[in-house]
Structure formats: C-alpha cells, structure tokens
Amino acid sequence: MRNKTKIYVLMAVCILIGTVLSPIVFYGKKDTGPMYLQAETNTPVKDTPAKAQAVALENAFQDVFDTVSQSVVSISTEKTVKIKNHPLTNDPLFDHFFGGNAPRQGGQELKQKQRGLGSGIILNDDGYILTNEHVVSDMDKLTVKLKNKKTYEAKLIGSDKTIDLALLKIKASAVDLKPVSLGDSSKVKVGNWAIAIGAPHGLEHSFTVGVVSAIARGGIDSSGLGYIQTDAAINHGNSGGPLLNIHGEVIGINRMIVSPSGGSIGIGLTIPINDAKRVFEELKNNGKVKHAWLGVGLEPIMEEDMKELKLSDSKGAVVREVKKDSPADQAGIKIMDVIVRVGEKDVETREDVIEAVLGTRVGKKIDVRLIRKGSPLKVTVTTAERPY
Helix, strand or coil: CHHHHHHHHHHHHHHHHHHHHHHHHHHCCCCCCCCCCCCCCCCCCCCCHHHHHHHHHHHHHHHHHHHHHHHEEEEEEEEEEEEEECCCCCCHHHHHHHCCCCCCCCCEEEEEEEEEEEEEEECCCCCEEEECHHHHCCCCEEEEECCCCCEEECEEEEEECCCCEEEEECCCCCCCCCCCCECCHHHCCCCCEEEEEECHHHCCCEEEEEEEEEEEECCCCCCCCCEEEECCCCCCCCCCCEEECCCCCEEEEEEEECCCCCCCCCCEEEEEHHHHHHHHHHHHHHCCCCCEECCEEEEECCHHHHHHCCCCCCCCEEEEEECCCCHHHHHCCCCCCEEEEECCEECCCHHHHHHHHHCCCCCCEEEEEEEECCEEEEEEEECEECCC
C-alpha cells in the first residue's frame, strides 16, 4: 500500500515538472518562442501625406506656443474689504425664523482679502503690460508673474472701463521681457485659426485652439466695439490674454465669454488689437482715454419706419434722441433723422455709428450724411468728449 502511494506521488511530481519544463523544451526561452508576442522597436512609422500635413500643423502650433508663451503673464490681484461679523451670523435658529438674508445690526467689523486672477501681454521691453480693466479694477495690489516664474509688483498706469483695457508697468530686466508681436485685426476673417494663451482658473500658460467664428460682432455692450468671436476655449483667468493667429501675432485681447453656465461653451469675445493699440497709446500718454461723442440715441430701422420715413431699405440708424447742447444738437441733427454715413464709413446698423465715432478723436470735425423725410442731407459735427 505504501509502495503504491509512493508511486502515485512520484507520478504527480513528474507531471508537475513536465508541465513547467515543456514550454522551454519545445519553444525555447520564454521571451523568444512563437508563443511570445513581442512588440517591434525602432521601426519607423511611415506617414501618409495627410498625416504629414497634420504633423506640420502640430509643429506650427508648438512653435506659436514656444514663441508667444514667454510674452504672456499671469496677473494676481488682491484687495481688502470690510465685512461685519454679527454674533448671529450662520446661526440656524435665527435664519429659520428671520431668513438667511435678514439684516443684522451691530457686530464686529472685520477685514477680508479678496483675490482674483487674469492674464496679460508684454508690449515692450520697458515693462508695459496690457490686460482687461475688469481684471485690475479697484484692486490694492497687482502682482505679475512671468513664464520664468519671476514675480513683480505692478503699477497701474491707466485704465478705461468703456473698452475694458488697462495698462500696467513692472520694473524688470529687458532680458526677462519678451514683447509680443501685434497683428492687424482688420485682416482677420471668419475661419482663420484662433489661438488663446492664458491662465484659466489659475492654470498658467494654457493653450487652446479654435477658429474665428465671427468678426465685427456688435451690439454686445455700449463700448461700440465690433468684437472678434472665437470658439477657442476661454474661461475665467483668460481675461486680458491674447488671441493669436497662426503666425503667432496678437489679433485681439480676450475679454469675456457668453455662457449660461459660467464656463466655456465656445463663444468667446475678443477686443480687436487695432482698437487696443489706440487705447494703449492714450493710456500710456494720458492715463485715460477720451472717447468722442455725438450725443444721440439710436435705434435700428423697423419695417414701419421705412414707410413713414420714405426709405428704400433698412440700412442706417434712426435718431430717437438728441441730447441738448450736444455736438449733434449743435450740428442740427433732429429726431427721426436716419444716419446713413459717418465720415468714410457707411452705416448699416446703429453699431456702425458708434464704432465710427469711437474711432474719431475728440474735437475732430466729421461729415454725417442723413436722410430726413426722404431727402438726403449732410451736416458737419465737431465731436466732444463723452461725458460718462
């Protein structure tokens, strides 16, 4: 009986050894046999012409980033606000009976720091930096961080709420300052590449790509600007950063997004760089911008206006209000006149009037062509400084 047991054990051991050794005996080493899947190395992948074009585009994007990212800065802001700390603040019993927004009298006044983030571009080796006005508005401290991680306290040279631009200056070595290359926004077309670099939600030097979705997008606000619209991802923190073309030239300063959620849904609005150039020069020289003004309230032409005013089409802007003693009033413009041309610019919408006047120096005489009760008329208006 014991002999049989020994035989069974010996047979089991032999089977186990055979199982382990058989792959080696029949197939050789474990990493060279036909049962082993080996990935080939150092074998170049042959690109098709389409892939080669895609790689060339990748290289172009990388070149833009490597060049321009050195000219994009992150801006951190800080201000101190006073708040009242009432003993019943966050008291659930008080909130239950009186509501969470109920006024609370008395309490200790405390100071609290509020911080913000934005982006900007280096304009020249004198240390001038352009950003949005809303990034730096009413802030006590402005800190600029370069790509090389060096930080500098910035001085506010001037700002303009209407166009939403601000000019800062830092004292830095010219070696650390890499100025951007400014493009020409008048040459921007729908479908052009649009590249944004900034610090969305504090993520510095983030790079996003899209296209120009629209140009001269007016009627957004009272600035009179015709914005560049893009679907390149722009979020909080991108404000003040550049929108670039495929050549790495700045074509606009990112200002805001249109979004019901507060995050990017592919509708970003950018201040054309040609408008920003004019503002930059005025801020540098005067610390503020003087905006030209006519003193009229305008509305688009409605279908009923065409018949009443004897118009052949709906191009132009109807004057619904004339401010007393304004340039328009002094020039003889009247309510229900239709403005069809300002200076050298034909008017199709009321935004065209605002944009044309905005690009005019204060005190300049401009010809304004009107239609009054079906008859053409020309008046000369001397612009004044916008009072608000």
